[in-house]
Amino acid sequence: MALEKITRVAGRAVNVPGNDIDTDRIIPARFMKCVTFDGLGEYLFYDMRRNADGSEKAHPLNEQRHKGASILLSGVNFGCGSSREHAPQALQKYGIRAVIAEGFAEIFLGNSTTLGMPCVAAGREDIARIAAAVDRDPGTEVVIDLVGSRATFAGQSIPVSIRESARDALVKGMWDPIGELIEGAGAAGRVASGLPYMSA
Amino acid sequence: MPKTLFEKVWDAHSVRRLANGQTQLLVGTHLIHEVTSPQAFGMMRDLGLKVAMPHRTFATVDHIVPTDQVSEPYADPLADAMIKELRRSCAEFGITFFDRSTGKQGIVHIVGPEQGITQPGTTIACGDSHTSTHGAFGAIAFGIGTTQIRDVLATQTMALGRLKVRRVEVNGRLRPGVYAKDVILHIICSLGVNGGTGYAYEYAGEVFDRFSMEERMTVCNMSIEGGARAGYVNPDETTFAYLKGRPYSPKGAAWDAAVARWRAVASDAGCAYDDVVRIDAADIAPTVTWGINPGQGIPITGIVPDPAKAATVDERSSIEEALAYMKLLPGAPIKGTKIDVAFLGSCTNGRLSDFQEVARYLKGRRVAPGIKAIAVPGSQGVGLLCEELGIDKVFRDAGFEWRNAGCSMCLAMNPDKLVGDQLCASSSNRNFKGRQGSPTGRTILMSPIMVAAAAVTGSVADAREVFGVNAN
Numbered sequence: 001m002a003l004e005k006i007t008r009v010a011g012r013a014v015n016v017p018g019n020d021i022d023t024d025r026i027i028p029a030r031f032m033k034c035v036t037f038d039g040l041g042e043y044l045f046y047d048m049r050r051n052a053d054g055s056e057k058a059h060p061l062n063e064q065r066h067k068g069a070s071i072l073l074s075g076v077n078f079g080c081g082s083s084r085e086h087a088p089q090a091l092q093k094y095g096i097r098a099v100i101a102e103g104f105a106e107i108f109l110g111n112s113t114t115l116g117m118p119c120v121a122a123g124r125e126d127i128a129r130i131a132a133a134v135d136r137d138p139g140t141e142v143v144i145d146l147v148g149s150r151a152t153f154a155g156q157s158i159p160v161s162i163r164e165s166a167r168d169a170l171v172k173g174m175w176d177p178i179g180e181l182i183e184g185a186g187a188a189g190r191v192a193s194g195l196p197y198m199s200a
Numbered sequence: 201m202p203k204t205l206f207e208k209v210w211d212a213h214s215v216r217r218l219a220n221g222q223t224q225l226l227v228g229t230h231l232i233h234e235v236t237s238p239q240a241f242g243m244m245r246d247l248g249l250k251v252a253m254p255h256r257t258f259a260t261v262d263h264i265v266p267t268d269q270v271s272e273p274y275a276d277p278l279a280d281a282m283i284k285e286l287r288r289s290c291a292e293f294g295i296t297f298f299d300r301s302t303g304k305q306g307i308v309h310i311v312g313p314e315q316g317i318t319q320p321g322t323t324i325a326c327g328d329s330h331t332s333t334h335g336a337f338g339a340i341a342f343g344i345g346t347t348q349i350r351d352v353l354a355t356q357t358m359a360l361g362r363l364k365v366r367r368v369e370v371n372g373r374l375r376p377g378v379y380a381k382d383v384i385l386h387i388i389c390s391l392g393v394n395g396g397t398g399y400a401y402e403y404a405g406e407v408f409d410r411f412s413m414e415e416r417m418t419v420c421n422m423s424i425e426g427g428a429r430a431g432y433v434n435p436d437e438t439t440f441a442y443l444k445g446r447p448y449s450p451k452g453a454a455w456d457a458a459v460a461r462w463r464a465v466a467s468d469a470g471c472a473y474d475d476v477v478r479i480d481a482a483d484i485a486p487t488v489t490w491g492i493n494p495g496q497g498i499p500i501t502g503i504v505p506d507p508a509k510a511a512t513v514d515e516r517s518s519i520e521e522a523l524a525y526m527k528l529l530p531g532a533p534i535k536g537t538k539i540d541v542a543f544l545g546s547c548t549n550g551r552l553s554d555f556q557e558v559a560r561y562l563k564g565r566r567v568a569p570g571i572k573a574i575a576v577p578g579s580q581g582v583g584l585l586c587e588e589l590g591i592d593k594v595f596r597d598a599g600f601e602w603r604n605a606g607c608s609m610c611l612a613m614n615p616d617k618l619v620g621d622q623l624c625a626s627s628s629n630r631n632f633k634g635r636q637g638s639p640t641g642r643t644i645l646m647s648p649i650m651v652a653a654a655a656v657t658g659s660v661a662d663a664r665e666v667f668g669v670n671a672n
């Protein structure tokens with residue numbers, strides 16, 4: 001299966017500050033009553049963005065100047081909580097192509113990588129510098145270079161890091177492992193036949 | 201070389217190394233439910249793929265089922281569509297479905313063990329983060345995303361990086377009135393909500409040796425709340441006794457062979473761990489949360505933290521955010537906080553022993569006026585056992601609503617929801633903002649006995665005082 005080799009992500013950024021932003025906040029469970037992921041983008045961060053009556057609250061994603069941003073900035077332990085792929089799917093369907101945060105929850109990082117959406121870690125001060133540049137000029141282009149491990153914006157450059165296996169998968173265009181897993185089907189069958197519980 | 205259980209199970213299920221350095225890991229047992237699988241079946245259809253080993257996938261329905269309505273169609277058309285979609289996919293791909301009509305339906309993490317599907321030395325995957333529950337049997341059990349569900353359906357394998365292993369030992373004796381739920385809340389509060397990143401937790405020590413399987417499940421269940429991808433307990437006689445005679449447990453000579461294998465899969469004496477943490481059981485108190493993640497907890501005798509006394513700026517802002525949401529005051533005792541709802545159930549504490557233990561104390565007591573109290577067995581099997589033992593009657597007589605099996609008020613995907621800023625004393629596992637269905641709803645996590653104490657007093661209470669637990 002030929003997939004896009006993701007070596008860089010470029011776009012405008014939006015800062016959604018906060019630590020431990022969990023998957024229930026990214027996509028509240030009541031919007032998961034669906035049999036496809038298609039409409040999820042609409043409900044991204046729903047309860048952070050809207051009041052009970054549906055009217056908008058003050059939230060970066062509601063600001064006109066940040067419409068069309070495709071890189072999300074956030075804090076520590078982003079995406080903690082549930083294994084729901086609905087969370088990265090909601091981000092991606094909304095138009096997010098990469099997340100830069102101080103750190104990520106394990107399952108969220110894996111799920112995002114499989115969708116071809118890089119989760120890139122950076123230091124707090126550095127993220128604050130991007131946020132400040134974006135705040136001054138929402139049109140600022142941020143470029144994440146996955147190979148060189150840098151993010152550049154407004155003439156500045158900061159180091160970023162990405163888990164080695166995730167980088168590899170993204171830059172080689174192998175982020176969706178299904179093709180490789182199918183190739184290993186024969187070998188998997190042999191391992192299974194050595195395990196009594198699997199044949200019972 | 202002595203090895204940990206994790207290493208043995210991992211090695212036995214490794215198929216090969218993938219180009220990105222991850223391992224193609226064989227998934228022995230795949231469990232699915234209605235929320236995270238329909239999109240995976242959709243992907244299978246789009247790619248024209250078949251399920252590789254349909255006899256190794258088991259389905260049930262839990263998140264969206266109403267607990268007060270059994271007949272279909274459900275009042276909520278979206279929920280109704282989801283159960284029908286799962287039924288259709290299971291029929292199409294040849295997968296066993298513990299539907300409501302089978303009497304075996306329930307929360308996936310309760311059904312697997314109950315049916316004897318969850319076994320030591322196996323790998324288990326399920327599109328649900330609390331899959332770590334199954335580690336109680338000495339299985340390596342992972343919560344996975346929907347695209348990975350597709351991978352497992354199509355190939356019975358998935359791509360995964362190897363985890364490190366941290367041994368979490370709890371030694372000594374738990375004090376009266378302290379339960380498995382308190383043990384795991386204490387562990388999460390001590391090690392942090394992301395302290396387990398990159399690790400599988402091996403729970404061990406005297407407390408775990410003495411624990412029943414249901415208590416071990418309660419602890420393993422919340423491994424994910426501590427950031428660990430998996431958690432397990434080495435299998436022992438308690439494990440084998442639990443599994444003996446269950447529908448999917450091996451029988452006859454196969455049973456003896458299985459027990460021999462299971463014994464051998466436990467971590468070897470003298471094996472190396474990436475980290476070891478030791479906790480004294482006597483330091484663990486009945487624990488309740490005050491904030492908006494499960495690591496924000498204190499002993500029931502404690503006071504709500506003061507942001508002004510926080511050690512770091514980060515901590516300060518997270519305390520402020522939590523207190524603003526929870527509408528709690530810094531420095532106030534948590535005991536006495538008025539509640540609106542008491543919820544007893546979920547994959548953390550919705551098993552027979554949870555209801556049994558509470559019933560011992562609830563007999564002859566009444567839920568406080570104005571409190572909505574619901575008891576929801578985690579599976580039809582648990583419900584049936586409770587009814588045979590008359591436990592449901594104890595709950596009903598006390599003023600609890602006794603419901604049908606499901607996830608219920610653990611999350612907001614069925615009609616059981618908080619309203620407005622109601623405060624819920626809950627035996628579930630997550631107190632995130634909005635978790636229980638209202639964007640301003642508030643959750644305090646605690647053990648089942650503490651939920652009962654809150655229900656009868658109408659406020660967060662010390663079960664030891666309310667029920668005289670110390671006397672036992």
Ligand code: SF4
Pocket residue numbers: 262263307308309328330546547548606607610611628629
């Ligand atoms: S009971 Fe709660 S945590 Fe457990 S599977 Fe259901 S929704 Fe998830």
